[in-house]
Amino acid sequence: MASTYLTQALHRAKALYPSRTATIYGGRRRTYAEFVDRVARLAAGLRQVGVMPGDRVGVLAQNSDRYIELYYAVWWTGAVINPCNTRWSPREIAYSLDDSKTSVLVVDDTFAPMVDDLAKRSDSLRTLIYAGDREAPAGMHIYEQLILDCAPMADALRSNEDLAGIFYTGGTTGFPKGVMLTHSSLWSSTVTIAEMVAPFESVGLHSAPMFHLADGAFILALTLRGGTHVAIPGFDPNLVVDVIPKEKVTVTLMVPTMIQMLVDHPKFDPPSMKSLTQIIYGASPISEALLYRAMDGLPETKFTQAYGLTEMSPVISFLGSEHHVRDGKKIRSxxxxxxxxxxxxxxxxxxxxxxxxxxxxxxxxxxxxxxxxxxxxxxxxxxxxxxxxxxxxxxxxxxxxxxxxxxVKDMIVSGGENVYSAEVENAVAQHPAVASCAVIGIPNAQWGEAVHAVIVCAAGVEPPTCEEIRNHCRDLIATYKCPRSIEIKDALPLSGAGKVLKTVLREHYWKEQERKVG
The missing domain is CATH 2.30.38.10 (Luciferase; Domain 3)
Structure with a gap:
């Protein structure tokens, strides 16, 4: 039976264009020959520290060339990758590690200080690998040393319905869910994305977080097309406006919040960004006003919307550049x-x-x-x-x-991040002054939607302030999930079946938004 395996693109690249630039990160530039060699050596290093086929390997790091190498090295050694959400609290990260029985975790300089806390919280964590550029903390294996010490190993060639990754999403029941994706499921999206948005030899900028499957899929598609990966640690408009002309970036992936920060930035200079031929956007709704501003500001750049879910690896639909026409019939789709x-x-x-x-x-x-x-x-x-x-x-x-x-599921999308109301409600409800609560998304000019908590206070207590609620929630959930505003009510509106009517709670805010737009 024919095999579908995610490392296939590396074998092809090594054979057809070994001298082409594969990755750029700051001053580091590596060819595809170097990239594939490092992946095979790192895979051997993972095997050396005990990673066996099917084992889960976590990564908690900012974007970098090493993150891209690690994706492929995990698959090369036959293991399963668990990209940890860098915006989660230690409690949430530890839950995802233990839930998936992840025993090996790779961290960079930013997250190395979190390791002691994670080790105390996690029962499954056994092995730590340091992938930073400073002196390695005690007790950790060193990423670069593993590459230096190990000879390249043969590709394990895990394929088809073998598990490739566990990608955690917010949990509607208050706990994150690990989405299981196979080599074949990810490969199907890779081919689709490569065909739609990654022309051959593209130069792609990774500013969206690599732990999100959106950028993970972008990595796969760009590699399949023999493109060059330009990575920056995270989205920073100062870096973006500098690196696009410097590296002649042709395509990038952004969420609407990033697009807004880019076009609002004082250094936004369209003539210097003429190499940028395409922007892929998605993850949250975009207003027509912002989309038109971006299209006007970058008239030579094509815009493509991608809609999907992690559970679909992640692509469901595309709105191509031909439908990005002002006042067009399809642009809202x-x-x-x-x-x-x-x-x-x-x-x-x-x-x-x-x-x-x-x-x-x-x-x-x-x-x-x-x-x-x-x-x-x-x-x-x-x-x-x-x-x-x-x-x-x-x-x-x-x-x-x-x-x-x-x-339908009352999910809030704030700044491109999925926030599940039940998860936030579980945190808010643990405050001693809260008798009951409901969490909704309300319009926000910067983030698209903001997390808003409606609270019914316990009898005889002083109503909490928003800052008190936020401080309380920070110990339980990631900061971006914490309510940005609260309101105190005597009671929550309920249906005949006793369910909270969130549509009633949202109605005022969204009608007010419609009046402002109108």
Whole structure:
């Protein structure tokens, strides 16, 4: 049987264009021959410290050339990667490590100071690898030394339905869920993305976080196309406006918040960015006003919207540059289904609804996840006869374009990050002054949506301030998930079944937003 394996792109690159530049990070530049050699040596180093096929390897680091190498080295040695969310609290990271039985963790300079705390919280963590540029902390293996000390190993060639990665998402039940993706599921999205947004020999800028599958998929597609990876630690408009002309970047991936920060930056100079032929954006809704500003500011740059979920590896649909036309009929849509993806809009019973009728987006194809790690009930709820229920409400027009209208699962998207209200509610409710609460997303000019908590106070206590609630929540969840605003109410609106009516809580804020836009 033919094999689909994610390291195939490296074998091809080494054979066809070994001298082409593969990675750029600051002053470090490596060819594909060097890149593949380092991957094979690092894979041997991972095996040397005890990583066996199927084992989980975590990485907690900012973007870098080493992060890209590690993705491939984990697969080369036959293991499974667990990219840790750098914005999570130590408690949340430790949960993901223990939940997936991740025993090896690679950290950089930024996160090395967190290791002692993680080691105390995690039962599964056994081996630490330091991938920084300073003096290595005691008790850690050194990333570069593993490469120096080990001869290249043969590719383990894990493939097809072998597990490739566990990518954690926010949890609707208050705990993150590990999305299991195979070599074949990730490969299907790689080929699709490469065809749509990564022309041959592209120079791609990685400023979106590499732990997000959006950028992980961008890494895979760019490698398949023989492109050059330009990495910066994270999104910083100062760095972005400098590195694009310096390295002649041709394509990059951004969330709407990044686009706004870029076009608002005082050093934003479109003529100097003429090499940038394409921006891929997604992860959260973008306002037409911002999209038009970006299109006007970068008239030679094509814009492509990608819609998807981690559970789909991650692509579901694309809105191509040909539909990015001011006041165009399709510009508000999420585009049409991607290659190899089928989409239906269904009712609660799973029946397809007529075109133009709002229902839930369901999708199927080779990119669908295996399931949620260790969560069979949640897997069964998300997968129905091979179709993934996305939790997003939408309708499809007669041309097959998808128009997302709501998030069925009350997910908040703030600055491109998914925030699940149940998770925040669990944290807020632990404050002694809180009797009950509901968390919703409200409009925010900078972040798209902001986390807002509606609180009913316990009897006889002084109402908490927003800062008190935020400080309390910071010990339990990541800072970006903490409420940015609160309001105190005597009671929460409830349905006849006793469920909180979040639509009532949101109504005022979004109507006010509509009045402002109008």
């Amino acid at each position: 999420a585009g049409q289904p991607a290659f190899s993806v089928e989409v239906r809009i269904v009712d609660p019973e799973g029946n397809e609804v007529p075109r133009g009728t709002v229902g839930e987006i369901s999708a199927r194809g080779p990119g669908v996840m295996q399931g949620y790690w260790g969560k069979p009930d949640q897997t069964a709820a998300a997968l129905r006869d091979g179709w993934l229920l996305t939790g997003d409400g939408a309708y499809m027009d007669d041309d097959g374009f998808i128009f997302v209208v709501d998030r």
